Amino acid sequence: MIPNGLTRRESQIMTILWNSERPLSAAEVVAIAPELSKNTIQIVLKKLLTLGYVEVAGFTYSKNALTRTFKPIIEQSEYLIGTLSEKTALDVTKAYISKSESLEELEEIAQHVQARLNELKK
Structure with a gap:
């Protein structure tokens, strides 16, 4: 069993990443879940990165800035079974x-x- 399950926000962002066919930036997650602030998403992505649930997949341009993209390391089914x-x-x-x-x-x-x-x- 996974000792520390995901919080509601972590789970929401992981679900977005699991359902995406490609890595996403924080700005792209905001576009999918506009009820979340970009600041919240960035904080949660950093925590998910630290916990080992996501990894930096690469970089892309968002407007005129270079930004990181993230992809899940753990499969959704693996996480669910672990809980x-x-x-x-x-x-x-x-x-x-x-x-x-x-x-x-x-x-x-x-x-x-x-x-x-x-x-x-x-």
Whole structure:
């Protein structure tokens, strides 16, 4: 389990980054979430950088200034699983499998399970 879950603001910004197909600057996050100030976003991005949830992906121009872009280091699914107890994660997995009506998804899950079983048997 992840010892320190994300705050509401951290979670909001991480969700924006997780849903983006490319790294984003603080100004781009403001455009997506105008209810947040650029100052707040910059502070939260700095904290997420320190916590190891994001990394600087590169630099881009915002107006006439060079600015950093950020991308998540941790996958959203990895974070979510880390916030659950083992029992809850197992219960969620079982419930998903029970309710899924997609043969393709269930076959993909079976392949992951088989690959993990093979790793553990070594």
